[in-house]
Structure formats: C-alpha cells, structure tokens
Amino acid sequence: MINQHQRTFKEVIEKERGELGKRPDWLKVKLPSGQNYKDVHSLLRKSKLNTVCEEAKCPNIAECWNSRTATFMILGDTCTRSCGFCNVKVGLPTELDLGEPLRVAESVEALKLRHVVITSVNRDELLNGGAEIFSECVRLINERMPKTTVEILIPDFKGEESAFEIIMKHPPHILNHNLETVKRLYHAVRPQAKYERSLELISWFKDKGLRTKSGIMVGIGEETNEVISLMNNLRKAGCDIMTIGQYLQPTKNHLPVHRFVTLEEFDLYKVEGRKMGFLSVESGPLVRSSYHADKQARDMWEE
Numbered sequence: 001m002i003n004q005h006q007r008t009f010k011e012v013i014e015k016e017r018g019e020l021g022k023r024p025d026w027l028k029v030k031l032p033s034g035q036n037y038k039d040v041h042s043l044l045r046k047s048k049l050n051t052v053c054e055e056a057k058c059p060n061i062a063e064c065w066n067s068r069t070a071t072f073m074i075l076g077d078t079c080t081r082s083c084g085f086c087n088v089k090v091g092l093p094t095e096l097d098l099g100e101p102l103r104v105a106e107s108v109e110a111l112k113l114r115h116v117v118i119t120s121v122n123r124d125e126l127l128n129g130g131a132e133i134f135s136e137c138v139r140l141i142n143e144r145m146p147k148t149t150v151e152i153l154i155p156d157f158k159g160e161e162s163a164f165e166i167i168m169k170h171p172p173h174i175l176n177h178n179l180e181t182v183k184r185l186y187h188a189v190r191p192q193a194k195y196e197r198s199l200e201l202i203s204w205f206k207d208k209g210l211r212t213k214s215g216i217m218v219g220i221g222e223e224t225n226e227v228i229s230l231m232n233n234l235r236k237a238g239c240d241i242m243t244i245g246q247y248l249q250p251t252k253n254h255l256p257v258h259r260f261v262t263l264e265e266f267d268l269y270k271v272e273g274r275k276m277g278f279l280s281v282e283s284g285p286l287v288r289s290s291y292h293a294d295k296q297a298r299d300m301w302e303e
Contacts, residue, residue, distance in 0.1 A: 024260050024285070071117040071153070071290045072104050074137060075130040079121035081192045085180070085217065087250035088121055096126065101133060105140035108148060116141060117176070117290045119153035124192075129155060131163035139170040149173040151213070153289055159197045164204055174241070175205045176213040178289055179234065182226040188255065189220065199237045206238030215243035215289040221258040224265065231273055241280045244269050245287035261285065 078093045079086070108116050118137050123130040131154075138150050151174040157163035167175075183195040198214075206212045214234055218227060227244075234242060244266065249257050266283045273281035 070111070070113060071119060072107075072137075073119055073121065074100055074104065074133055075120040075123050077121065080124040081122045081190075083180075083191070083193075084189050084255040085220065085247060085250075087254070092125065093121075093123060096123075096130070096133070098133075101136035101140050104137050105144050108141050109144045113145070113148055115149045115151065117151045117153060118172075119176075119289075120155060122155045122192075124158060128160065128163040128166055129157040131157060131166040135166050135170045138172050142170065151176055151290075153178065154201075156193060156197055156201055159194075159200065161204070164201070167205075168208055171208070171210055173211065174213055175210045176215070176241075176289060177201050177205075178215045179230060180216055181220060182216075182222040182230050184226060185221055199233055202234065202237040202239050206240075211241070212237075212239050213241035213243070213289075214239050215245070215287075217247035218244060218265075218269075219257055219259050219261045220247040220255060224268075227269060228272060231269070231276060231278075235276045235278065240278065242273055242278050242282070243287050243289050244281070244283040246285040 076093050076095075076097065077089055078091045079088045080090075080092065082090045104118065118134065120130060120134070134152055134154060138152065141148060141150050150172045152167070152172045153176040154167065156177065177198060179195065179198050180193075181189045186193060186195050202212050202214060216227070216230065231242065246261055247255075247257060249255065263285070266285065266287075270281045270283040273283070
C-alpha cells in the first residue's frame with residue numbers, strides 16, 4: 001500500500017524519468033539451478049521457513065544457495081510497515097512462532113551452512129520487536145554449528161535500547177541494519193523509519209564491539225552527492241561493511257525505478273568507500289544485503 005508521500009514522490013519520478021527503456025544486459029540473470037540450490041529449496045519447504053531470498057525475489061539466489069549461504073526471514077511473512085520498495089506482505093501479524101529459532105538452527109545444521117544471515121519483517125506491535133527470536137536463533141546456531149558465522153540483518157526496533165540489549169545477550173558475528181536510501185527520500189521510501197535513528201543504531205552496536213554493516217539501493221531518485229554523504233555518515237557511525245545495489249520495482253504498485261545506475265558509478269562508490277575506510281564495499285547492479293556475505297565474514301576473521 002502506497003501512502004500520500006509515496007504517491008507524490010512516485011508521480012514526480014515518473015514525470016522526470018521519461019522512458020527508461022529495456023533493462024541493461026548487466027541486470028539479466030540465469031534461472032536458478034544446481035544441486036545445492038535444490039537441496040536448500042527442498043529443506044526450506046519441509047521446515048516451513050521463509051527466506052528473504054525468495055520473498056524479495058533476489059537475483060543472486062542461485063549463487064548464494066549453491067555456495068551454501070542462505071538468508072532466513074523470521075518473525076513471519078507479514079510486516080507492520082509499508083515501505084515503498086518492499087514486496088513483503090503488509091498487515092497486522094496474528095501470532096509469534098516460538099519454535100522458529102529451533103527450526104532455523106536445525107536447517108543450518110542440516111544444510112551445513114558456512115555462513116547464515118537472519119533477517120525479519122518489522123513487528124512493531126511486539127514489545128521488543130521480536131528481538132528475543134533473533135537472540136535465540138543466534139544462540140542455537142552457535143550451539144549446533146560453532147564454526148558457522150552468523151549475521152543478523154535487524155529492523156530498527158523503534159530505537160528501543162531494551163531490544164538492542166536482548167540482541168547482545170547472544171551477539172552475532174556481524175550486525176547488519178540497512179539505511180536503504182538517502183535522507184531526503186525517507187518519507188517516500190521508508191515512511192515509518194528515521195534516518196538518524198538508523199545511524200544511531202549502527203553506532204550503538206559498534207560501541208559494543210560488533211562488526212557492523214549497512215546497505216542501500218540506488219536508482220530510486222537519489223543524487224550521487226547524496227550517496228557519498230550517506231557513506232560518510234555511515235563511516236562516522238562506525239559502519240565496517242557496505243552494500244550498494246540497483247533498485248528494481250517489484251510490482252507496478254511500488255515506487256518506480258528512476259534510472260539504471262551505470263557500472264562506472266557503482267565502481268565510483270566502491271573506490272570512494274575504500275578511501276573512507278570501509279573494510280568492504282560490495283557495489284554493483286545485482287548486489288543485495290547478503291551478497292558475498294560469507295566472504296565478508298571470512299575476511300573479517302582473517303584480519
């Protein structure tokens with residue numbers, strides 16, 4: 001559902017952008033295949049688990065699943081927020097699955113995953129936003145698969161430190177929280193979120209000694225200088241790893257693509273990010289939050 005801010009922004013972008021034309025060749029991907037991919041898909045169906053790989057129609061699903069990396073989406077399939085870019089179902093969730101952490105851990109063990117990413121929908125109706133479920137997932141995975149690195153991609157929990165403290169009871173190897181877009185576009189892209197609150201979240205966990213990570217989409221109406229400014233803000237907040245990818249409109253009811261960002265611009269962000277001191281910058285058209293997450297984790301631990 002698109003709110004008034006999103007409708008206004010959508011109308012402006014559609015007027016400005018003209019005809020985009022066909023997608024560039026670098027945005028075309030092959031259909032997923034491979035035995036590892038089939039194994040992961042089969043087990044997830046049996047375990048009744050959701051993955052953001054499928055919910056967000058990630059273009060890298062085959063590459064990640066074939067390399068034994070997966071991103072689980074916990075806390076159900078219904079989100080309490082109405083972001084203009086996201087294809088996850090919006091509404092009021094009806095229940096909390098307390099058995100979910102065990103099923104996630106069992107799946108990680110069965111698949112012998114080397115690196116696992118756990119994300120979620122927003123559950124703003126819960127006292128701590130579901131932080132307890134994140135914490136229990138990490139605890140059980142560490143218990144069953146101590147050599148598997150764990151990354152969690154968390155919502156902002158409305159900035160509640162009580163939720164942050166719950167996460168720190170069983171801290172992950174990497175703490176990820178996406179800014180998604182530049183500050184100017186927050187009302188349209190993330191109407192229930194706050195740019196400064198997300199930066200403060202990154203700083204809070206960095207101060208606790210965690211490796212931190214964040215990601216954004218480009219091609220949704222931002223200017224290059226705004227992306228550079230955002231990157232500087234993230235570094236000042238203590239962010240170690242960054243991902244930058246092309247926004248793709250999931251349905252006609254979502255915010256439109258403003259432009260297809262060039263490969264040269266993606267390279268620019270990578271170069272500038274390394275100058276700023278990011279330990280890793282994944283920047284490219286098909287990059288998503290979990291892209292090469294396993295490699296980033298290995299690099300962190302080899303330092």
